[in-house]
Amino acid sequence: xxxxxxxxxxxxxxxxxxxxxxxxxxxxxxxxxxxxxxxxxxxxxxxxxxxxxxxxxxxxxxxxxxxxxxxxxxxxxxxxxxxxxxxxxxxxxxxxxxxxxxxxxxxxxxxxxxxxxxxxxxxxxxxxxxxxxxxxxxxxxxxxxxxxxxxxxxxxxxxxxxxxxxxxxxxxxxxxxxxxxxxxxxxxxxxxxxxxxxxxxxxxxxxxxxxxxxxxxxxxxxxxxxxxxxxxxxxxxxxxxxxxxxxxxxxxxxxxxxxxxxxxxxxxxxxxxxxxxxxxxxxxxxxxxxxxxxxxxxxxxxxxxxxxxxxxxxxxxxxxxxxxxxxxxxxxxxxxxxxxxxxxxxxxxxxxxxxxxxxxxxxxxxxxxxxxxxxxxxxxxxxx
Amino acid sequence: xxxxxxxxxxxxxxxxxxxxxxxxxxxxxxxxxxxxxxxxxxxxxxxxxxxxxxxxxxxxxxxxxxxxxxxxxxxxxxxxxxxxxxxxxxxxxxxxxxxxxxxxxxxxxxxxxxxxxxxxxxxxxxxxxxxxxxxxxxxxxxxxxxxxxxxxxxxxxxxxxxxxxxxxxxxxxxxxxxxxxxxxxxxxxxxxxxxxxxxxxxxxxxxxxxxxxxxxxxxxxxxxxxxxxxxxxxxxxxxxxxxxxxxxxxxxxxxxxxxxxxxxxxxxxxxxxxxxxxxxxxxxxxxxxxxxxxxxxxxxxxxxxxxxxxxxxxxxxxxxxxxxxxxxxxxxxxxxxxxxxxxxxxxxxxxxxxxxxxxxxxxxxxxxxxxxxxxxxxxxxxxxxxxxxxxxxxxxxxxxxxxxxxxxxxxxxxxxxxxxxxxxxxxxxxxxxxxxxxxxxxxxxxxxxxxxxxxxxxxxxxxxxxxxxxxxxxxxxxxxxxxxxxxxxxxxxxxxxxxxxxxxxxxxxxxxxxxxxxxxxxxxxxxxxxxxxxxxxxx
Numbered sequence: 037x038x039x040x041x042x043x044x045x046x047x048x049x050x051x052x053x054x055x056x057x058x059x060x061x062x063x064x065x066x067x068x069x070x071x072x073x074x075x076x077x078x079x080x081x082x083x084x085x086x087x088x089x090x091x092x093x094x095x096x097x098x099x100x101x102x103x104x105x106x107x108x109x110x111x112x113x114x115x116x117x118x119x120x121x122x123x124x125x126x127x128x129x130x131x132x133x134x135x136x137x138x139x140x141x142x143x144x145x146x147x148x149x150x151x152x153x154x155x156x157x158x159x160x161x162x163x164x165x166x167x168x169x170x171x172x173x174x175x176x177x178x179x180x181x182x183x184x185x186x187x188x189x190x191x192x193x194x195x196x197x198x199x200x201x202x203x204x205x206x207x208x209x210x211x212x213x214x215x216x217x218x219x220x221x222x223x224x225x226x227x228x229x230x231x232x233x234x235x236x237x238x239x240x241x242x243x244x245x246x247x248x249x250x251x252x253x254x255x256x257x258x259x260x261x262x263x264x265x266x267x268x269x270x271x272x273x274x275x276x277x278x279x280x281x282x283x284x285x286x287x288x289x290x291x292x293x294x295x296x297x298x299x300x301x302x303x304x305x306x307x308x309x310x311x312x313x314x315x316x317x318x319x320x321x322x323x324x325x326x327x328x329x330x331x332x333x334x335x336x337x338x339x340x341x342x343x344x345x346x347x348x349x350x351x352x353x354x355x356x357x358x359x360x361x362x363x364x365x366x367x368x369x370x371x372x373x374x375x376x377x378x379x380x381x382x383x384x385x386x387x388x389x390x391x392x393x394x395x396x397x398x399x400x401x402x403x404x405x406x407x408x409x410x411x412x413x414x415x416x417x418x419x420x
Numbered sequence: 421x422x423x424x425x426x427x428x429x430x431x432x433x434x435x436x437x438x439x440x441x442x443x444x445x446x447x448x449x450x451x452x453x454x455x456x457x458x459x460x461x462x463x464x465x466x467x468x469x470x471x472x473x474x475x476x477x478x479x480x481x482x483x484x485x486x487x488x489x490x491x492x493x494x495x496x497x498x499x500x501x502x503x504x505x506x507x508x509x510x511x512x513x514x515x516x517x518x519x520x521x522x523x524x525x526x527x528x529x530x531x532x533x534x535x536x537x538x539x540x541x542x543x544x545x546x547x548x549x550x551x552x553x554x555x556x557x558x559x560x561x562x563x564x565x566x567x568x569x570x571x572x573x574x575x576x577x578x579x580x581x582x583x584x585x586x587x588x589x590x591x592x593x594x595x596x597x598x599x600x601x602x603x604x605x606x607x608x609x610x611x612x613x614x615x616x617x618x619x620x621x622x623x624x625x626x627x628x629x630x631x632x633x634x635x636x637x638x639x640x641x642x643x644x645x646x647x648x649x650x651x652x653x654x655x656x657x658x659x660x661x662x663x664x665x666x667x668x669x670x671x672x673x674x675x676x677x678x679x680x681x682x683x684x685x686x687x688x689x690x691x692x693x694x695x696x697x698x699x700x701x702x703x704x705x706x707x708x709x710x711x712x713x714x715x716x717x718x719x720x721x722x723x724x725x726x727x728x729x730x731x732x733x734x735x736x737x738x739x740x741x742x743x744x745x746x747x748x749x750x751x752x753x754x755x756x757x758x759x760x761x762x763x764x765x766x767x768x769x770x771x772x773x774x775x776x777x778x779x780x781x782x783x784x785x786x787x788x789x790x791x792x793x794x795x796x797x798x799x800x801x802x803x804x805x806x807x808x809x810x811x812x813x814x815x816x817x818x819x820x821x822x823x824x825x826x827x828x829x830x831x832x833x834x835x836x837x838x839x840x841x842x843x844x845x846x847x848x849x850x851x852x853x854x855x856x857x858x859x860x861x862x863x864x865x866x867x868x869x870x871x872x873x874x875x876x877x878x879x880x881x882x883x884x885x886x887x888x889x890x891x892x893x894x895x896x897x898x899x900x901x902x903x904x905x906x907x908x909x910x911x912x913x914x915x916x917x918x919x920x921x922x923x924x925x926x927x928x929x930x931x932x933x934x935x936x937x938x939x940x941x942x943x944x945x946x947x948x949x950x951x952x953x954x955x956x957x958x959x
Contacts, residue, residue: 109759109762183939186940186943187942187943189943190942190943190944190946191946192942192943192946193946194758194759195692195694195758195759195762196897196942196946196947198694198759198762199694199893199894199897200897200938200939200942202890202893203890203893203894203935203938203939204935204939206890206935207931207932207935207936207939210928210931210932210935211928211929211932213928214928214929325890326886329696329763329766332763333763333767336763366774366778367774368774369770369771369773369774369777370770370771370774370775372767372770373766373767373768373769373770373771373774374767374771375767376763376764376766376767376768376770377750377764377767377768377771379763380754380760380761380763380764380767381750381753381754381764384760
């Protein structure tokens, strides 16, 4: 039923999901089954790189759910991403077992180095994958729930909310830098060996992780689409466009926001968990407020308030970043800064909005009279 | 042991009172020194150190400090003790008594005279005694300090002689305190000891406290009671000074926060614009100072002490000009969309950072301090550095000028009118676009001025501004938007709170706690400490 609704009502979503599912199959095949000297062979580092981008895309999609559809500009989504990453990193650390530099079967290397005698309580259970997977979603979700419960109930909105989300990720950054937190301090968690018994370095595992990222993103798209298309989604956009009016109509705006915020944090946590085994490290740098703002720009460039936009934005900006930082490292910040300015001044609806306008113009030319601006009007302009 | 000690002190007294006569011959010194080579353990070396100190020769100071630094060597073949200076694989030797150069030797030919901590302490004490008769008041002062910390009954006559001879009031007081500490460990009468307790009680620092606590434990009766009272007195006064010190550090940090945040308070308060490039305006101010100082060094080095006076207007103009350009070129298209403004100004901040990095390089730039900002002075038990004091004063001056401009000039009136009700102000004939533009320029210019001051206490690098931006936001949000006094109180509260939390929680945890407290505070008062009321809030 979902599939039928999908194909009949929103072709763009369907195409996105289909592309992601296809990529989840084709990329591993190109990497593993096609011989290395063939033109169609996909090197492992490209697989890892694109897999990383897909995690970023999921993070951007999570942010879009709260920013694009609910008007909450979170400058702290990197924190949820990093928390999910840390939960996964803790599982991967426990899988190292006695193969660390110090060969201690019970403690990760950094704890041996810091003279810790036993595993802290909050590390218990992380040697089980199911527990870690649960924590990947529970920890960011819980933080978002508590944070949002306080913030939305006392009607902290607009830039104030943005600033305190930034303060939240900054406080976490400082906290995770401390050695006594028990998360590896400055160096974070790294030197991973196995995930579910498979070596994280092996191309087969990398391909599997890529496929998992693509599937997770496809699932994220589906969930977001279903949420946004439901009655609750209408409410979400009502809160975005006129919060006071929605409240006066009898809806509990804070609950509407809280659900979106928590769901979004869970999505960000999953993205972080898939990201960590692919890059092989998680450290407090991921909490840097600058990272969270970069996520915002991916979403803005792609087109907020659309489902495909953040994915396009994350892929495009990160591909540009990879190219710039190797070809013209000096100019990357100029380009990124320019992107921030240009996308806010000239592209308020992002790449997807531009595409829509172009489509609308073509439609107008084909049918000069009648429903000229219909396509351009399909989605309302998001208000602050 | 006791005999040697007495001998040392007797010699010190002789040296101190009759420096011209106290010239033992070099041969005696050399003979004593030669025993270092045959010393089998640290105790024996210690005895040699005492005997050396007992000679009272000026050369002894050089020998002992070389020994303490591990620069005293013994030649393996044959006899001979030298002061050496490592130079790659060889060691440049110097005669320890005469101080003249004595050739070089390979590392393998020499053995270093080993020292341990106990020996280092003995050396330090011996040198303290040696310097009691020094010509340099500072050396005498430090000698008095050492004798206070480690009082020795035998030193009493030496101290009495030194006090009688002393002309410098400050040194004399220190010597009297050292004598008081010595009296407490001596077998003198009760009256003398009571007076000594009084002297130490007046000194009132941790050293005096240590001596009095030890004395209280060892004595009985009236003396113990008096000592206990004094200990209590010192403890409470020290606690008060500790609080005063935290308050001062807090004010100092608060004024740094205020300087960084006040420009932001203006732009955010009046225009509702979140300027993420604010930190970069501070950075531009710091770099302007650097450029001005380079120019002054090149063309008029005599004026270097005035460099900050030139840098202030320059920084104001540079940062204000850039701010004006940002407002006219970008922000005015984004009014009414605060979140987008936030992103666009973040873009500006990235560009400015990279531009500065491209022009000046990624490393820290050296911003010099004028001579009147160097050094520190003592206020009671507080050590106050001049640079911090000037920054606090400067910050207050900037704040007061700004309050004056806002409250007492027609321009400030217009600015406040626009803050309170933009449309009404426009209807009254105020050109709100111009007010916006100049407000933004003013806020940026103030940030530039802040950069001149903050460049004095922080590393000037392209990331300079990033360190301040989050703190500045916290101050503005905490204090409440659109209210300069709110910003002032917010900055000072956060500064003092931070410094009071630091001793208990550590610097990082203290900062985290402050952030968490602010987040909680915002829940309680979503619009800050001093919120605007009425319709302006929702506008």
